[in-house]
Amino acid sequence: MKFLHLGDLHLGKTLSGFDLIEDQRHILDQILRIADKESIDGVLIAGDVYDKSIPSEAATKLLDYFLIKLVQREIKVFMVSGNHDSDDRLNYGSALFASNQIFISAVFDGTLHKQSFTSKDAEIDIYMLPFVKASRVRHYFPDEDIESYNDAVRAIIKNTPINKKNKNILVAHQFVAGKGEDPALAGSESAGTQSVGLVEKIGYDCFDDFDYVALGHIHSPQRVGRDEIRYSGSPLKYSFSEANNEKSVSLITVSAEERVKIELIPLKPMRNMRHIRGTMKELLDKKNVKATEDFIYATLTDEDIINDAMGVFQQIYPNTVRIDYDNSHTRETEQVDISRIAENKSFPELIGDFYRLMYGCEITEEEMDVMRIAAQEAGVINEAD
Ligand SMILES: [Mn+2]
Known part of the structure; x- marks a missing residue:
């Protein structure tokens, strides 16, 4: 089965106020074309289906569209919740969806549920683990010592009978690390989540019984510990730190052979995200301008700040999202050690300097009093300062 x-x-999801729904529809259509071309039997969706726990109307319509297209093709769907999803909302209608081969596991109920299939060359069990926190899991396993995410996931797997004669696949949304190696973050995972962090890591060895582990949570595609434990990555670049990060879907072939076959199929976005660098003149020169609909992050190397650079850029690149500078001034500022300057100055001196820098004139006595009171209330300075 594939x-x-x-x-x-x-x-x-939005990107600095830009709506990405059409970009997302474009990428889902591309995934459907890949599914047709490769005669796919099932799609594993490893969580963070929606960006928000209360998804927008457009987002729910888009998921509806994607699921219907998959059902029309008789492609099975295995979907779990991520930390961005509301488990109960994503679980809505799941018992009804199951009759159309859409399997949703968004709420952990004490059991790691599985779906079993017999294909011509393998017996396949697909286990679905919704995003879980230790507190929820502890409740179901009172005899286990569960403090961390790691303990929680291990307890669940330990209490799940796994038939090793079959091919076992797990779909999960967690932060999994290899031995002594952490997955490389893409940069857009952390928005609205507390779950990318050292404490929450799960050792990949707890998945030893699985032939393939389809992970979600880290937005860069990568293996963890061994090839068969993978993050597919997000289908689109969701932050500028991912500008050079090519997106793909993983095509998994499960057969009677001992190991599953993994192939990465690249995805092409409708509007790419690019980080460009140079002087304004160079960047906006006709011969350098291309793909003007792309999301642009421009780093200007001009020595002088350009008036309304954003406005000028957006006339050529309407989807310019960010502009910053890299020149001798910014490099100088970076080298200045602010804490050392602050060490040798009194509070009124520091505030006076800052005021002069911002407004080009001296701070008044009254304004200084306001600053002093605020700083005292915030505990930055003592009464005596
Ligand atoms: Mn995510």
Whole structure:
């Protein structure tokens, strides 16, 4: 059987106020074309289906569209919740969806549920683990010592009978690390989540019984510990730190052979995200301008600040999202050690300097009093300062 492994769709996400719904529809259509071409049997969606716990109307419509297209093709869907999803909302209608081969596991109920399939060359069990926190899992396993995410996931797997004669696949949304190696973050995972952090890591060895682990949560595609434990990555670049990060879907072939086959199929966005660098003149020169609909982050190397650079840029690149400078001034400022300057100055001196820098004139006595009271209330300075 052939599966596509997806994760971190973040339907409904915006990028600095730009709506990405059409970009998301474009990428889902591309995934459907890949599914047709490769005669896919099932799609694994490893959480963060929506960007928000209360998804927008457009986001729910888009998921509806995608699921209907998959059902029309008789492609099975295995979807779990991520930390961005509301588990109960994503679980809505799941018992009804199951009759159309859409399997949703968004709320952990004490059991790691599985779906079993017999294909011509393998017996396959697909386990679905919704995003879980230790507090929720502890409740179901009172005899286990569960303090961390790691303990929680281990307890769940330990209490799940796994038939090792079959091919076992797990779909999960967690922060999994290899031995002595952490997954490389893409930069857009952390928005609205507390779960990218050292404490929450799960050792990949707890998945030893699985032939493939389809993970979600980290937005850069990568393996963890071994090839068969993978993050598919998000289908689109969701932050500028991912500008050079190529997106793909993982195509998984499960057969009687000992190991599953993994192939990455690149995805092409409708509007790419690019980080460009140079002087304004160079960057906006006709011969350098291309793909003007792309999301642009421009780093200007001009020595002088340009008036309304954003406005000028947006006339050529309407989807310019960010502009910053890299020149001798910014490099100088970076080298200045602010804490050392502050050490040798009194509070009124520091505030006076800052005021002069910002407004080009001296701070008044009254304004200084306001600053002093605020700083005292905030505990930055003592009464005596
Ligand atoms: Mn995510």
